[in-house]
Amino acid sequence: MMQKIYLKFRVHRDKCRTKAMKIAATAPGVTKVSIQGEERDHVEVIGDGVDSVCLTRAMRKKLGSADIVKVEQMGS
Numbered sequence: 001m002m003q004k005i006y007l008k009f010r011v012h013r014d015k016c017r018t019k020a021m022k023i024a025a026t027a028p029g030v031t032k033v034s035i036q037g038e039e040r041d042h043v044e045v046i047g048d049g050v051d052s053v054c055l056t057r058a059m060r061k062k063l064g065s066a067d068i069v070k071v072e073q074m075g076s
Contacts, residue, residue, distance in 0.1 A: 005045045005052045006069040019062055027055050
């Protein structure tokens with residue numbers, strides 16, 4: 001089942017956005033990654049069978065801070 005996951009992370013500089021995109025893109029099952037939010041501090045991840053907890057843990061390890069904002073089921 002396809003999921004849409006929103007993660008919030010702390011932005012220190014543009015390099016943090018690049019790191020967040022790389023981490024999210026290499027996670028198993030991810031089909032689309034984009035940066036969202038007014039301050040461009042949210043990552044939207046769309047994929048099939050993506051583990052949101054593992055993804056958040058990986059982002060915390062590399063970026064220092066990451067939180068799950070919302071997980072939605074897509075489609076039927």
